Amino acid sequence: MGNSGSDSVTIREVDELGNVDDRSKNSEPGRNPGSVPAGANPFIIGAWILAAGLLLSGVMMLIQSRDPSAAGNVGSGNIPLSLILLNIAPYALLAGVLTVAALMFWHASQWQHRDTH
Secondary structure, eight states: OOOOSOSOOOOOOBOTTSOBOGGGGSSOTTOOTTSOOTTOOHHHHHHHHHHHHHHHHHHHHHHHHTOGGGSOOGGGSOOOHHHHHHHHHHHHHHHHHHHHHHHHHHHHHHHHHHHHO
16 A cells, blocks of 8 residues: 555566466567557547547538539529538538648647656
């Protein structure tokens, strides 16, 4: 209980007899050889991909909505595709920008956390 919590914990694989697995000797302590680096959070990587996809799709929808051939036959009672794209594009762009802003705040907090410890 008197431990300050700053000691590192090393996890090693052992077989059923208690022998240390040879594969863990060649890698860094506490790391699996084929694992993702400690600094790479897969959810954050996915959020960056989502943000890029939202921004790219928003820009592409704006470009596509300006195409006169995408309007279709307006007199037939159908809603033109360009109108649908023009209504969705700002929300996709806003979601992409907000995701990037949230990710920047997350990275800044992680950077500040690393500097203080």
